[in-house]
Amino acid sequence: MGRLNGKAAFITGAASGIGRAIALMFAQQGARVAVADRDEAGGAETARLIEEAGGCGIFVSTDVTNEESVQSAISAANGKLGGLDVLVNDAGIVHMAAAADTSLEDWERVLAVNLRGVFLCSKHALPLMRGNGGGAVVNVASIGSLVGIQAHAAYNASKAGVVGLSRQMAVDYGPENIRRLPNGDRHPNGAWGGRDRCCAGRLRPAAPAEAHNGAGGYRACGLVPGLR
Numbered sequence: 001m002g003r004l005n006g007k008a009a010f011i012t013g014a015a016s017g018i019g020r021a022i023a024l025m026f027a028q029q030g031a032r033v034a035v036a037d038r039d040e041a042g043g044a045e046t047a048r049l050i051e052e053a054g055g056c057g058i059f060v061s062t063d064v065t066n067e068e069s070v071q072s073a074i075s076a077a078n079g080k081l082g083g084l085d086v087l088v089n090d091a092g093i094v095h096m097a098a099a100a101d102t103s104l105e106d107w108e109r110v111l112a113v114n115l116r117g118v119f120l121c122s123k124h125a126l127p128l129m130r131g132n133g134g135g136a137v138v139n140v141a142s143i144g145s146l147v148g149i150q151a152h153a154a155y156n157a158s159k160a161g162v163v164g165l166s167r168q169m170a171v172d173y174g175p176e177n178i179r180r181l182p183n184g185d186r187h188p189n190g191a192w193g194g195r196d197r198c199c200a201g202r203l204r205p206a207a208p209a210e211a212h213n214g215a216g217g218y219r220a221c222g223l224v225p226g227l228r
């Protein structure tokens with residue numbers, strides 16, 4: 001019996017890297033998975049890998065920076081998977097430059113994917129979760145949301161924004177049984193995922209959403225402990 005049996009998940013950035021590892025592990029644990037990405041070939045390949053392993057995976061072409069695209073992808077996934085219980089906001093891009101060396105175009109490009117994308121997907125997934133009586137939002141941030149890393153101005157600003165938005169959504173939606181687990185948000189009590197005053201008791205400590213496997217790839221681990 002998988003820990004995610006009966007759950008439907010929409011996972012952005014699942015065409016490669018960490019997002020693909022999350023999608024495969026979710027499916028292995030019994031979830032029906034919508035692989036959401038702008039990379040059609042990679043997304044279709046993730047869905048194929050899920051099906052090949054005996055799981056349920058569909059690819060939904062999604063540009064997280066575009067509200068129309070997000071809205072229609074979430075609606076298609078909800079229809080095809082028969083609901084939506086978990087949103088994983090993993091899609092992200094990196095731009096390496098210090099602030100004075102970052103063009104406005106690069107700043108806006110990074111913020112559009114890494115922060116606007118999290119906002120748009122959450123905005124359109126949350127009403128479905130509320131309708132279902134609850135759910136979970138997993139936001140993949142970065143250690144760069146907490147500490148400065150040389151020449152990562154736009155990236156680290158975007159990831160700090162993700163952590164701030166995650167905390168805010170926990171306050172707004174925790175009482176409605178929607179939990180959030182931002183990776184990179186280490187609470188002073190040492191737990192990953194943290195706790196918010198309004199939701200104490202609902203949020204449980206979570207491990208970071210990915211771990212480097214030491215061989216140039218990633219494996220997902222400890223994603224959503226306690227998910228009902």
Ligand SMILES: NC(=O)c1ccc[n+]([C@@H]2O[C@H](COP(=O)([O-])OP(=O)(O)OC[C@H]3O[C@@H](n4cnc5c(N)ncnc54)[C@H](O)[C@@H]3O)[C@@H](O)[C@H]2O)c1
Nearest residue numbers: 013015016017018037038039062063064065090091092142
């Ligand atoms: N790799 C790391 O060391 C590391 C460390 C900390 C955090 N992260 C975060 O983890 C997440 C995944 O990183 P990764 O290393 O697996 O990267 P990756 O490049 O392998 O995967 C990112 C995915 O996002 C997709 N994507 C990009 N723009 C998109 C858009 N507009 N709409 C839809 N999909 C889009 C890409 O097509 C790709 O499949 C990112 O949010 C990243 O910031 C990565």
